[in-house]
Amino acid sequence: xTIEITTYLLYLAISIALTxxxxxxxxxxGRVFLVDVFHGNESLADSVNHLLVVGFYLINFGYVxxxxxxxxxxxxxxxxxxxxxxxxxxVLLVLGGMHFFNLLIFSRMRRRASLVNGPPxxxxxxxxxxxxx
Amino acid sequence: MNALTVLYDPTCxxxxxxxxxxxxxKKLIELIFVxxxxxxxxxxFPQLDHDLTAKDLTVIGDEGEVYMxxxxxxxxxxxxxxxxxxxxxxxxxxxxxxxxxxxSLISRHRxxxxxxxxxxxxx
Numbered sequence: 558x559t560i561e562i563t564t565y566l567l568y569l570a571i572s573i574a575l576t577x578x579x580x581x582x583x584x585x586x587g588r589v590f591l592v593d594v595f596h597g598n599e600s601l602a603d604s605v606n607h608l609l610v611v612g613f614y615l616i617n618f619g620y621v622x623x624x625x626x627x628x629x630x631x632x633x634x635x636x637x638x639x640x641x642x643x644x645x646x647x648v649l650l651v652l653g654g655m656h657f658f659n660l661l662i663f664s665r666m667r668r669r670a671s672l673v674n675g676p677p678x679x680x681x682x683x684x685x686x687x688x689x690x
Numbered sequence: 691m692n693a694l695t696v697l698y699d700p701t702c703x704x705x706x707x708x709x710x711x712x713x714x715x716k717k718l719i720e721l722i723f724v725x726x727x728x729x730x731x732x733x734x735f736p737q738l739d740h741d742l743t744a745k746d747l748t749v750i751g752d753e754g755e756v757y758m759x760x761x762x763x764x765x766x767x768x769x770x771x772x773x774x775x776x777x778x779x780x781x782x783x784x785x786x787x788x789x790x791x792x793x794s795l796i797s798r799h800r801x802x803x804x805x806x807x808x809x810x811x812x813x
Contacts (some may be wrong), residue, residue: 672774673718677691678764678781681755684740 564637565625571641572621572648576614579652585612590663594670609662611656612654620651691755694719694732694769696762697726697748703804704796705747712766719769746797760786760793 568606584606631637640649696712699705709723724731726743726786735750742748745800749762757765768777780789 563694673771675768675774675778677751677755677769678777679757679761681751682758682761683756685735685750685756687750687752687754688734688736 560634560637561621561627564627564641565587568625568641569633570680571645574620575645575648575652576617577614577672580610583613583656586631587659587663588601590667594663594666599681610658616655617648617652619634621648624648691719691751691753693722693752694765695724695752696766697724697731697750698703699744699800701748702727702800704800706808709721712770715773715786716771718771718774721766721769739775746794759797760790763793764789 587609588602588606591606593600595601595605624644627640627644631640696709696716698709701793712721713723724734727740728750731738732740738748738750738756746759747762749757749765751757751765764777764781765774767780777784
């Protein structure tokens with residue numbers, strides 16, 4: 558196996574493993590948020606959780622696959638490791654960005670849901686009798 | 691709270707326009723619009739001082755909670771699903787005095803504003 562092929566294979570293995578790890582973390586820990594957002598409706602929460610994770614995987618694997626091309630020849634092991642490090646670093650940054658984006662979505666959903674049951678913002682000036690219609 | 695009754699001034703163009711805008715918004719709480727000083731308003735709230743409702747926007751909750759002026763505006767915002775967050779933000783101690791000032795300014799000059807923006811006041 559040439560150094561180039563080894564670099565590509567290592568890149569794919571590391572990127573895929575990282576993506577799956579982050580995806581599973583999101584899937585496991587995002588569920589609690591979503592159950593809360595959907596007021597304990599677990600089947601809806603699971604469904605939305607699954608759909609979010611599928612989108613996450615699609616975007617990340619798409620990026621990993623697009624970023625595979627090196628564009629120059631790798632002749633030494635040193636160059637191979639450097640190229641690998643740059644590529645994996647980019648994948649990590651994209652994963653990190655996606656992860657925070659997901660957290661933002663979760664917290665937005667949660668805040669919206671908590672607002673629905675929020676109390677009035679100000680106390681009344683007084684009370685009056687209401688004649689039933 | 692399930693519904694808020696809004697006692698608005700039907701003679702002012704600005705209030706009518708606000709009414710139209712509110713009717714189109716998505717709500718978390720039902721808004722019932724009743725012209726202030728009308729027979730309907732007097733029938734629903736027999737003990738309320740109706741002369742006060744002509745001066746300032748008045749909003750009444752279904753348990754009889756009365757909110758007037760700036761508080762009434764905040765309660766209307768609170769009823770809208772898009773603006774509930776704003777009702778909390780604007781009711782914070784830092785912002786409430788400003789809200790009071792702005793709302794009473796608009797309220798006092800509502801006929802002038804209506805004229806300036808081309809809404810003719812109906813008598």
